[in-house]
Amino acid sequence: xxxxxxxxxxxxxxxxxxxxxxxTLLKAATEAGKDVPHYCYHDGLxxxxxxxxxxxxxxxxPKPMPSCVTQAMDGQVVRTESxxxxxxxxxxxxxxxxxxxxxxxxxxxxxxxxxxNYVHEEGREHGRSRxxxxxxGRDDFGGDVLYxxxxxxxxxxxxxFMSEVEQDHRLTVVERxxxxxxxxxxxxxxxxxxxxxxxxxxxxxxxLVSKDFLYKARAWDLTHTPGVCPNCSQGCNIDLHVRDNxxxxxxxxxxxxxNAFWMCDYGRGxxxxxxxxxxxxxxxxxxxxxxxxxxxxxxxSRLLAGxxxxxxxxxxxxxxxxxxxxxxxALRALVDEFGGGEIVYRSARxxxxxxLKGFPTLARRxxxxxxxxxxxxxxxxxxGGDDATGGLEGVAGHxxxxxxxxxxxxxxxxxxxxxxxxxxxxGGHGGPxxxxxxxxxxxxxxxxxxxxxxxxxGRVQRFAPALDAPGASRPAWLVLNALVxxxxxxxxxxxxAAAFAVAGTKAGPFAGMRYDEIGPRGxxxxxxxxxxxx
Amino acid sequence: MAISVKVLDRPHPETTSYLxxxxxxxxxxxxxxxxxxxxxxxxxxxxxxxxxWRGTHRMEVHADGRPKCVACGLCPTGGPxxxxxxxxxxxxxxxxxxxxxxxxxxxxxxxGMCQEVCPVEAIHVGRHFENAEYTRDRFxxxxxxxxxxxxxxxxxxxxxxxxxx
Numbered sequence: 001x002x003x004x005x006x007x008x009x010x011x012x013x014x015x016x017x018x019x020x021x022x023x024t025l026l027k028a029a030t031e032a033g034k035d036v037p038h039y040c041y042h043d044g045l046x047x048x049x050x051x052x053x054x055x056x057x058x059x060x061x062p063k064p065m066p067s068c069v070t071q072a073m074d075g076q077v078v079r080t081e082s083x084x085x086x087x088x089x090x091x092x093x094x095x096x097x098x099x100x101x102x103x104x105x106x107x108x109x110x111x112x113x114x115x116x117n118y119v120h121e122e123g124r125e126h127g128r129s130r131x132x133x134x135x136x137g138r139d140d141f142g143g144d145v146l147y148x149x150x151x152x153x154x155x156x157x158x159x160x161f162m163s164e165v166e167q168d169h170r171l172t173v174v175e176r177x178x179x180x181x182x183x184x185x186x187x188x189x190x191x192x193x194x195x196x197x198x199x200x201x202x203x204x205x206x207x208l209v210s211k212d213f214l215y216k217a218r219a220w221d222l223t224h225t226p227g228v229c230p231n232c233s234q235g236c237n238i239d240l241h242v243r244d245n246x247x248x249x250x251x252x253x254x255x256x257x258x259n260a261f262w263m264c265d266y267g268r269g270x271x272x273x274x275x276x277x278x279x280x281x282x283x284x285x286x287x288x289x290x291x292x293x294x295x296x297x298x299x300x301s302r303l304l305a306g307x308x309x310x311x312x313x314x315x316x317x318x319x320x321x322x323x324x325x326x327x328x329x330a331l332r333a334l335v336d337e338f339g340g341g342e343i344v345y346r347s348a349r350x351x352x353x354x355x356l357k358g359f360p361t362l363a364r365r366x367x368x369x370x371x372x373x374x375x376x377x378x379x380x381x382x383x384g385g386d387d388a389t390g391g392l393e394g395v396a397g398h399x400x401x402x403x404x405x406x407x408x409x410x411x412x413x414x415x416x417x418x419x420x421x422x423x424x425x426x427g428g429h430g431g432p433x434x435x436x437x438x439x440x441x442x443x444x445x446x447x448x449x450x451x452x453x454x455x456x457x458g459r460v461q462r463f464a465p466a467l468d469a470p471g472a473s474r475p476a477w478l479v480l481n482a483l484v485x486x487x488x489x490x491x492x493x494x495x496x497a498a499a500f501a502v503a504g505t506k507a508g509p510f511a512g513m514r515y516d517e518i519g520p521r522g523x524x525x526x527x528x529x530x531x532x533x534x
Numbered sequence: 535m536a537i538s539v540k541v542l543d544r545p546h547p548e549t550t551s552y553l554x555x556x557x558x559x560x561x562x563x564x565x566x567x568x569x570x571x572x573x574x575x576x577x578x579x580x581x582x583x584x585x586x587w588r589g590t591h592r593m594e595v596h597a598d599g600r601p602k603c604v605a606c607g608l609c610p611t612g613g614p615x616x617x618x619x620x621x622x623x624x625x626x627x628x629x630x631x632x633x634x635x636x637x638x639x640x641x642x643x644x645x646g647m648c649q650e651v652c653p654v655e656a657i658h659v660g661r662h663f664e665n666a667e668y669t670r671d672r673f674x675x676x677x678x679x680x681x682x683x684x685x686x687x688x689x690x691x692x693x694x695x696x697x698x699x
Contacts, residue, residue: 104606104653105604105606105608105653105654106604106605106606106629106630110606138628214624215605215622215623215624215630216622216623217622218606218607218611218622220607220611221607221611
């Protein structure tokens, strides 16, 4: 077999494509720019070829072939849109609609439903079935999942996800023929599993829906913004689905290097804090006994004078691992510029990792913050306990300059920073511990700015702004870098790319990386030991 | 072209009689006394509305008083004027229903698309137009107010053939 070519060349809809040997017709068709409709096939799962929707006509084959399991062969002539193929699909879709309830107006999947799309594109205009449809009602699967049996097309993606990827056999098909439904074993349900939210994502119709998202928003009202999950250091690629400037849900975005197609239930359900109200909206400056809101220009010129006046007594800073690399690098640059000092950060640690057995490089990591690694690389020190409290004894009573970036200081009392010559707080929310602050500056959260996070393995990944920042909030990197630039008479980095370049000057691993070259899969920092081997 | 001034030969007040013109005018006036009157004594006399009239909205209700709306979101999507605000939710029987349903009758252009797209025949434009109010905010009709409307739905919609089949 030495002369077997590693690639095969075939013709799909009159177009010649060359694909690696072993590629399925469905993938080869994608290569040729044709999307073959399919339900049971999913890139991350096995192919049982049971939905019969991806049938295509292959010249020489006695009958249409399921393209998701048929391997491409040299010289094959495939037609995905011939009369026979279209007729087959039309027939299959009509069978699906025999029992599908067509309750699209109240179905959460409506607008992103594959049955809707396929029937609209290729199906019949009117059904011919006159029989009453079977009715199952809905079933609570436990966890965050509801099952509407009537809508199910029996693709068994959910069953295969639980058995192949999560490897916890919780779902199965019971009964046969038109009576078949997905069910759980006894009363066990999906309760207690950590990745079951993914079955809602992979369900091609509205049979499995999220309880949290139930009836909340229509799919077409949501704007999708690519982001990075902020709930642990794995850095899963996500889409933030936003309506009315509020995050409505988080959905995983494909990145085979990090999270494949999946994300954990912990990360998925933990988004309400992004929407928290009562935000700081204008720079607050303490003058004498009272606090006054003022514009950025006035606040920053006063701040620069204050920092220069107090810089002789040393700087202590508290950072947050929820801040982007750009924010942290700007803080590092500021601290270095005014004589240097220790920067600490606090982050919560979970008891243990939750590994996805079918894709073991993906886990809910112990570190429950997205950018602890970035802080480490920039020479910041983790302090405090596993619940992200304590550890600030050295800062709270410091007599020089105290800078807090992002940390809400929820566990600190009203005497925090009372001894400080200058106490600057940058964050989204005020609290008792900001009472002594000379400057309270409103900054934007990760969901409101562009930037990057560095995940546990040192992969730098970009995220885009999904929400509008409230009031006069600005990215922390813009504020901090403006101070540094004012002092050094340098240029203020006005873009996230320029702010990321500051990180390169402050930490070796970031050096040589360029913001616009990071790409959709992320880029691993230049460390001597790289865990991913990328 | 050279600019020229046209001098009109106007009647001179001292040498012209207006009697003939006045009689001509009065003749027209008296002719109208004999004609059919076009003035309507609104509001005592009501106008006949066109069969295609699309006026103030109304929300159909079920026998038990619940709105027929299932909060599918098609009316705010289909309408061009962005006048409907809808927030869906789940009621105590597990049904999808509108937690908030508001129509801003000022923003509305009465295109009737909301009625057109409604899959459950819940929202209608009506044969009604007299919705003057003393304050602007009263023109935002909430769900209760839409359900209370008593005027008939537009004749464009035939209740005996709700889907125009």
